[in-house]
Amino acid sequence: MSILIHESKTIYIGTGRRKTSIARVKLVPGSGKLIINGLPGKSYLQFSPNYLRISCAPLKILGLSKEYDIHVTAEGGGLAGQASAIRLGLARALCRINPENRINLKSEGFLTRDPRVKERKKYGLRKARKAPQYSKR
Template sequence: MNRETHIIDATGKVLGRLASQIAILLMGKHKKDYDPSKDMGDFVIVKNVDKIKLSGKKLEKEIYYRHSGYIGGLKEIPIKKIFAKKPEFLLKKAVYGMLPKNRLRKKIDKKAKNLNNMSEEKKYWQGVGRRKTAVAVVKIFKEKDPSFLVNEKPLEKYFPLFELQKIAKAPLELLKLENKFKVLALVSGGGLVAQSEAIRLGLARALVAFKEEFRKKLKKDWIFKKRSES
């Protein structure tokens, strides 16, 4: 049996509809001689998984639950956090739920390993920062047109107070890199002060991931310190 390899660009596509399209290709339902009792599907490679969209307010409200099997082992993880770290996990989960619930499911799902997050964007460096109940996932991109977005809003709009803006971008100012990177931060939980400090720590870790030499300077100036200097 000849199996084709389909390459799909996920940019701007809704998660559910994209998962449905992938499931059809994996099962082989697009073929004229499709037989539900056989694995007739093709392979699928998805590019730019981090650019998929979630309809409605799912990104803000949906919660992913998992249980360890022990008493008190229930874990609740906001979809927003999963999407920031592993968008391909959400896509794989959605596709798996659309596959037939029979003996072929695992066999078909093996081809889903080709669902890779192959981003065509320039390489980015990521860091995660925490402060109290606030968690921030920060990505930095090496670009000519720098910007600083927090939850898809400009830094100045998300943090109206100048002091909080200064805390969030402190690592860039310290290293004199304000005009060198595009910064995308996703933050949730806690108050604005805790969020600004979580972003500061996540940004510092992203910069260290970009260049290990920055660690000594950032550590010396207490950027990795949890409490605010203000």
């Protein structure tokens, strides 16, 4: 279910994950709008130029910024994790459009999922690794 044809438009789908965030990205031929959870991308990402740059980076690399509308359903985590998840989902969707895009996206590192997640708390410790203070006497 990576490519859908809806109302004579081809929709390309990609899923991205980062930490506890999941982003389902749909690419539709259009004018370059970013819509996240029904809101404009700028307002959803709190007008942060860094988050906007991260999430739209794959389109800029390929020079397709004004050719596709991006519709995203993002959930979980915070804005930084969601922005990185959007970037991965967008890169995966762009690979479905044209397999030759994969070469440029792979060299930039946009197709690599970041596996770092929060480590679980262990019993006998205060946090994942922080131990109670040791007293010799």
